[in-house]
Amino acid sequence: MFDPPSLSRQNPTVGRIVMAAAAKHLSSVTLELGGKSPVIVDETADIKRAAETTMWAKLVNAGQTCVAPNYLLVHRSVRDEFVEQCRKAIEQCFGPTDDRIAATADLARIISVDHATRIETLVEDALEQGAQVLTGGPYSTTDCYVAPALLGNLAKHARIADQEIFGPVLPVVEFDAIEDAISYINARPKPLALYVWSRNDAKIKRVLQQTSSGGACVNHCLQQYAHSGLPFGGVGASGIGNAHGFFGFKAFSHERALLRGGRLLMAKLFFPPYTGLKTRIARSLVDMLAKV
Structure with missing residues (x-):
């Protein structure tokens, strides 16, 4: 059975290799390493809007994007409603039956047979450990096709x-x-x-203050990546440094300091020997700068 290394472990591993190679040349690095991006849906969220937007974000390029939602944290009281709205969103976007979804040109295929097989292996492992398919259809790895699916009752040790x-x-x-x-x-x-999907400002603030991530969206998905005025990058295992717009310009260029001397060489006041006059002038300048 196809059993490749975990992507969540593989990417930081490759990042360390890149950093080690860069260290030999004292080169700076900017790394985007992906990771498991969560979606929080609390009991105050606009459930229909959250489901529609989250499923759109998840299924862009069939989930093969670095900022795709990777797992859902849904408040127990709205879980069933949210799953049902996700099912309706899939039906509205791609069709009402498994055959229609499989035939639509609007749902991308998986990049390779190997990767489709890897996803199949992850799903089968979860099902063997008691997970349930909440919504979703069949897959065909030979056709590089994996149907949109939501899994519930996930075991702690499922890969x-x-x-x-x-x-x-x-x-x-x-x-x-x-x-x-x-x-x-x-x-x-x-x-x-x-x-984060919520209409409770206190809870939103708590999530943002008590977690760390490369970027974040409140009541939206993916747009933190698309906005050219915002920095894009990871933190910790998800990456180092930022790109996009002004931040990308700073990351991938060097700001060289340049100063030109004037006609008067004021620095001579600090040349030795240090007479009483020079000492008093130096102390006055230090005092003046301290007040600025």
Whole structure:
């Protein structure tokens, strides 16, 4: 059975190799390493809008984007409603039946047979450990096709819980208090993106203050990547440095300092020997600068 290394572990591993090679030349590096980006949906969220937008974000390029949602943290009280709205969103975008979804040109295929097989392996492992398909259809690895799917009742040690999926499958984890969702995120490597759906400002603030991620969106998905005025990059295992717009210009160029001397060489006041007059002038300048 095809059993490649975890992408969530592989990317930081490759990043370390790149950094080691750069160190030989004292070269700076900017790394974007992906990661498992969570989506929090609390009980106050606009469930229909959250489901539609999250499924769109997940299924862009069939989930094969670095900032794709990787798992859902949904408040227990709205879990069933949210899953149903996700099912309706899939139907509206791609068709009402498995055959229609498989035939549509609007859903991308997986990049290779090997990667499709890898996703199949992750799903099968989760199902063998008791996971349930909440919504989703069949897949055909030989055709590089994986149907959109949501998985529930995920076992703690299921590999899909730890590995970056990079495909159209989305695990659903229930929570009762926002602190539980925060703890779940913080128990894992820092993600490249974090998405929060809520109409409670206090909870939004708590999530943003008590978690760390490369970027974040409140009541939206993916747009932190598309906005050229915002920095894009990871933190910790999800990357180093920023790109995009002004931030990318700074990251990939060097700011060289340049100063030209004037006619008067004021620095001579600080040349030795240090007479009483020079000492008094130096002390006056220091005092003056201290007040600025």
